[in-house]
Amino acid sequence: MHKISKFRVTDVIDKDSLRNGKDLFSKQIFFVKGVVDVSGLPKDGRVEVCFAGRSNVGKSSLINALTGRRSLARTSNTPGRTQEINFFSLGETNYLVDLPGYGYAKAPINKVDRWQALLRSYLSSRASLRRVFLLIDIRHGIKPPDEELITLLNKVAVTFQVVMTKCDKVGSKSVKQVLDNTRKHLELQPTAYPEILVTSSIKKVGVDFLRAKIADIE
């Protein structure tokens, strides 16, 4: 018998959540600081969500799409653009956190080690971190460096939600294949949030859903 996956793709969100998302993201948004060492993290206590994923997957672009600000977070064609943990203040209650990417083979090894260590210590020690949005390029699906991060998140018991990016780049047939594979993968992960979002920052697909998901986090 075909087993129905508990991992559904979010294709509808109730009106209240959508409104809450819109309201939250109409509040004041500004860059707080870039952190290169966990000792520099801002005082915690807000509802904090971060955006993690391979270099170039579209983390910074998604933050810009969410906030409706074209260059709040710096983006680039060249992988390895974001090199610090960047904190953005949203209203008086939330932080959005843009992380450096991983899995970029061409970055100098000492830099990679430093980013990885910083990422790991942030993800495993930040008490107010409510959810990691794990961005996956919809053309590529989950890759070994993502698996490594998922292993860490399972270990430190931080919930992560998969957000597929760049859906404007693919047709519906390959989307189905990647989503099926992603679901299979997530079934085995204890800290995976059971909904997958499909987004495009360029075409603004799924961005209102993501705002609503963030606003729903208590």
Ligand code: GTP
């Ligand atoms: P690092 O900071 O290097 O880890 O990268 P990042 O994950 O922050 O990626 P970034 O937002 O800088 O985007 C990388 C490239 O992908 C840029 O050229 C973006 O314009 C492009 N990009 C991001 N989102 C989308 C999208 O939804 N669709 C398309 N077609 N391109 C996108």
Ligand code: MG
């Ligand atoms: Mg970036």
